Amino acid sequence: MADFAVWAPLPRLVRLNVDGAVHPMARDDDGWWRASVDCAPASRYGFVLDDDPTVLPDPRSPRQPDGVHDRSQLWDPRAARWTDAGWTGRPVPGGVIYELHTGTFTPEGTFEAAIGKLDQLVELGVDFVELMPVNAFNGTHGWGYDGVLWFAVHEPYGGPDGLVRLVDACHARGLGVLIDAVFNHFGPSGNYLPRFGPYLSSATNPWGQGVNLSGPGSDEVRRMIIDCALRWMRDFHADGLRLDAVHAMVDTTAINILEELAAETDSLAGVLGRPLALVAESDLNDPRLVTPRDHGGYGLTAQWDDDIHHAVHTAVSGERQGYYADFGTMTTLATTLRNGYFHAGTYSSFRGRRHGRPLDTTLIPATRLVAYTCTHDQVGNRAVGDRPSQNLDQGQLAIKAALVLGSPYTAMLFMGEEWGSTRPFQFFSSHPEPELAAATALGRKSEFADHGWDADDVPDPQDPGTFLRSKLDWSEIGQPHHARLLEFYRGLIRLRRTEPDMADPWLPHLDIEFDERRRWIVMRRGRIAIACNLGADPAEVPATGRLLLDWGEPQVGDASTTLPGHSVAVLRAV
Structure with a gap:
């Protein structure tokens, strides 16, 4: 027995289609429609609204094996095979x-x-x-x-x-x-949700109509x-x-x-x-x-x-x-x-x-x-x-x-x-609808033209080559x-x-020196100094100590370090 439920306050009638068989659903006062049906664990299902025979996917669908326009499929997370019982997690901050x-x-x-x-x-x-x-x-x-x-x-x-x-x-x-x-x-x-209920708001954003977070429903x-x-x-x-x-x-x-x-x-x-x-x-x-x-x-x-x-x-x-x-x-x-x-x-x-x-x-x-x-x-x-x-x-x-x-x-x-x-x-995108595909490509070109880019340089999102070019080359x-x-x-x-000093999360403890003209910066975190020369010419910076990591072969002296152009030195004070 599987329990089905959908929030659909807009239609007058909602029926459940499970593996081709249609079942009635009961509505409560909050706009939820419910039904319980004997069916297979991986049954395909959807909802039929009012007199339209189209079977729509579940707004809370657990699985869409044939794409977003087709029927949903039951998927029970309790049947998933996990081996991570010993995983206790880790904090994101500082990671x-x-x-x-x-x-x-x-x-x-x-x-x-x-x-x-x-x-x-x-x-x-x-x-x-x-x-x-x-x-x-x-x-x-x-x-x-x-x-x-x-x-x-x-x-x-x-x-x-x-x-x-x-x-x-x-x-x-x-x-x-x-x-x-x-x-x-x-x-x-x-997006079939507007046929079920007031999921969208009147607000818009760059990607479409906003989600209803504070209106009726x-x-x-x-x-x-x-x-x-x-x-x-x-x-x-x-x-x-x-x-x-x-x-x-x-x-x-x-x-x-x-x-x-x-x-x-x-x-x-x-x-x-x-x-x-x-x-x-x-x-x-x-x-x-x-x-x-x-x-x-x-x-x-x-x-x-x-x-x-x-x-x-x-x-x-x-x-x-x-x-x-x-x-x-x-x-x-x-x-x-x-x-x-x-x-x-x-x-x-x-x-x-x-x-x-x-x-x-x-x-x-x-x-x-x-x-x-x-x-x-x-x-x-x-x-x-x-x-x-x-x-x-x-x-x-x-x-x-x-x-x-x-x-x-x-x-x-x-x-x-x-x-x-x-x-x-x-x-990149792969919209199967020709009109949407064309609109996506045109919108992308227009967006960059407004920012001064040459629209002819903008790759077509629908071109399969755009997707393939974006794949990493691990052989590098x-x-x-x-x-x-x-x-x-x-x-x-x-x-x-x-390095313990690198774990200090408090900005008042961070010390920074820089030279606008010579384009170097030293970021100090306790005994650790991260010295960078953003300029193309060598620069002498006020940091020294044991060299822990570098790029560009800096020369560490007793009182300062000489950084070649475009180089880095990570130092620990001694």
Whole structure:
């Protein structure tokens, strides 16, 4: 006997179709329709609304074996085979996260193939694997942010059973798993939810119509979001979620959905006996996201920090277009590293207004912010998806890595960054509908034309070659210059673990010196000094001690160190 339920307050009649047989459903006062049916454990099912004979998938579908437009399939998480009973989890703050896209991480593009690369991530030294969205979305391949059935796992990756095996394999190797969850919109194809109830709001965001978080009927929509989030952590043993673009989740209620979700996540962590994390992506520079709830905040674990990315990238690369306009100087770099945000209530020329709020560095440790040199967004949302490794020399890549991994922030890498992958990461999609495919390609070209890029250079997201070009080439690791950068990354991550001063999370303890003209910076963390020369000419910097790690053969003297152009020295005072 299987129990079926769907929240559908809009239709007058809802019937259940299980393996072709139609069954009546009973409605309660809250708009839920329910039925219990004897059926096989993997039965296909869907719902028929009013007089339309179309069988629609379950908004909370556990599995979509034939895509988002077809019937759902029962999948019982209690039948999953786990071997991670001894896994007690690990905290995200202070760790190193590795963001990857399942479809391009390996040639096969599956969960099973990803398992074969986990040992290399262990050797790298990262603590968490962060999977870009694995929810069911339209087509065979894409970034995953246009999901429409949030509870189901994208079938071409391996479906729910494949995800179970991947998470289990990660835990067996001591790796935690974060899953990217998108609750700010639904994708443009396969979204049948408006036929069931008021799932959408009148608000719009860059990706479509917003989710109803505070209008009539929003209680059930909020419950759906929370239930979905908890499902990833409970049924799939994920150690937390990355919450996509929370600034686009418009909520005018007294208790924000993020605060509500954080409280329920903490409760689940207590039940499971392991830490669970919520890491927000937000462009608001609002510390309330990570401020404890007993201090008036939402109590999330951490948030992405684009200001650090912008400050590091512009100082090293010299790029100043678009939202990089306010960054690029050594002063900006030092200010951002010291304070967590650059825009903390200051004027943003890109936005044409003040932006952000200061971080209370005596209350909130730096580990509540996630720093990175690149992400899927910062690479994939460039016109041609070019990585820093395609535009900078290896010394400059080493500087960026040292500034992020040597900082007190939680660190994140984007797949392939650690060896300087030369493969781009481009925006790709596989919408089967010709009109949607054409609109996606046109929209992409128009977006970049508005920012001064040549629209003719923008790859067609629907071209299979765009997807294939974005797959990592793991053979590059065997080439000496790639192997050297990889070893440098391993060394930086190792120092985060072995040097006690590198574990200090408090920004008031961070000391920074820099020279704007000669373009060097020294970041001191207790006895550890991370010295970087961003300039092309040699520079003498006020740091000395035992050389722990370097790039570019610096010369360490009694009172100072001479850094060649584009070089790094990590020193411990003696």
